Amino acid sequence: MRRLFVAGNWKMNTTKESGVALAKEVAAAVPSGGSVDVMVAPPFPYSSAIHEAIAGSGVELGAQNLWYEPSGAFTGEVSADMLKDVGCAQVILGHSERRHVLGESDEVINKKNHRGLEAGLHVVFCVGEQLDDRDGGRTDAVLSTQLEGGLTGVEGGQFANLTVAYEPVWAIGTGRTASPEQAEAAHAHIRGWLREHYGAEIADSTRILYGGSVKPDNAAELIGQDNVDGALVGGASLKADQFIAIIQAAQGLS
Numbered sequence: 001m002r003r004l005f006v007a008g009n010w011k012m013n014t015t016k017e018s019g020v021a022l023a024k025e026v027a028a029a030v031p032s033g034g035s036v037d038v039m040v041a042p043p044f045p046y047s048s049a050i051h052e053a054i055a056g057s058g059v060e061l062g063a064q065n066l067w068y069e070p071s072g073a074f075t076g077e078v079s080a081d082m083l084k085d086v087g088c089a090q091v092i093l094g095h096s097e098r099r100h101v102l103g104e105s106d107e108v109i110n111k112k113n114h115r116g117l118e119a120g121l122h123v124v125f126c127v128g129e130q131l132d133d134r135d136g137g138r139t140d141a142v143l144s145t146q147l148e149g150g151l152t153g154v155e156g157g158q159f160a161n162l163t164v165a166y167e168p169v170w171a172i173g174t175g176r177t178a179s180p181e182q183a184e185a186a187h188a189h190i191r192g193w194l195r196e197h198y199g200a201e202i203a204d205s206t207r208i209l210y211g212g213s214v215k216p217d218n219a220a221e222l223i224g225q226d227n228v229d230g231a232l233v234g235g236a237s238l239k240a241d242q243f244i245a246i247i248q249a250a251q252g253l254s
C-alpha cells in the first residue's frame with residue numbers, strides 16, 4: 001500500500017514568528033516514525049527558522065518553488081542547492097499559481113522537475129484543470145498534456161522521489177472542493193497515464209495527492225478514495241488544529 005502523505009503549502013503567508021509557532025505545534029503532533037508522511041512548505045525567508053522548529057519531528061521541510069539553473073544571474077530566484085542548504089528535503093513544482101499567475105509553462109516546469117530530482121529533492125509535481133476545461137469536458141486531456149509536458153525525460157527510476165498532486169484550479173482557495181467521485185476520477189486518469197507511460201509498478205507505487213479546499217471535515221472522504229494518497233493543503237495548513245486534524249484523518253486511514 002502507498003504511504004499516505006499530507007503536505008502543507010503555506011504560500012505567501014505567516015510571519016517568521018507565527019510560522020515558527022505553527023510549525024512547532026504541527027511538529028509536536030507528528031513524531032518521527034509515524035504512519036503518514038508530513039511536509040510543510042513555508043515562504044523561502046523562513047526556511048531555516050522552520051527547519052529548526054521541526055527538528056527531530058516527523059515533519060519534513062519543503063519549498064514552494066525553485067529555479068532550474070544551478071547558480072548565476074537570475075535575480076530573485078532560488079536554486080535547488082540553496083534549498084538543500086537550508087534544510088529543504090522537498091519542493092512543490094508546477095503549482096497552479098505558478099502556472100496561471102506567474103505564467104510558468106509546461107516546459108519551464110519540466111526543467112524545474114528535472115533540476116529538483118537531480119538535486120535529490122523530493123518533487124511534488126502539481127497538475128490541474130481550470131473551470132472552463134472541466135465544463136468543456138477537457139479535464140483528462142489537460143491533465144495528460146500537463147503530465148506529458150512536465151515529465152518529459154523523467155526516467156522511471158526517478159519516481160521514487162516524485163509525488164503528483166492533482167489540484168483542480170477551481171477548487172483552490174475557493175471553498176469549492178472536488179467531490180470524492182470527481183477527485184477519484186481524475187486520480188484514476190493520472191494513474192492510468194502513469195501506467196501507460198511508465199508501467200504498472202511505477203503507476204501503482206507513485207502517490208497522487210488531492211489539493212483544493214481540503215479541510216478537516218472532507219479530508220477522510222477524499223483521502224479514502226482508492227487512488228487518492230493524501231492531500232496538498234493550502235488554507236487549512238495555516239491553522240495548526242486544522243492541519244493536524246487532516247493528518248489525523250490520514251492516520252486513521254493508514
Ligand code: PGA
Nearest residue numbers: 172173212213233234235
Ligand atoms: P487550498 O490550496 O487548500 O487553500 O485550496 C491548495 C493549494 O493550492 O495547494
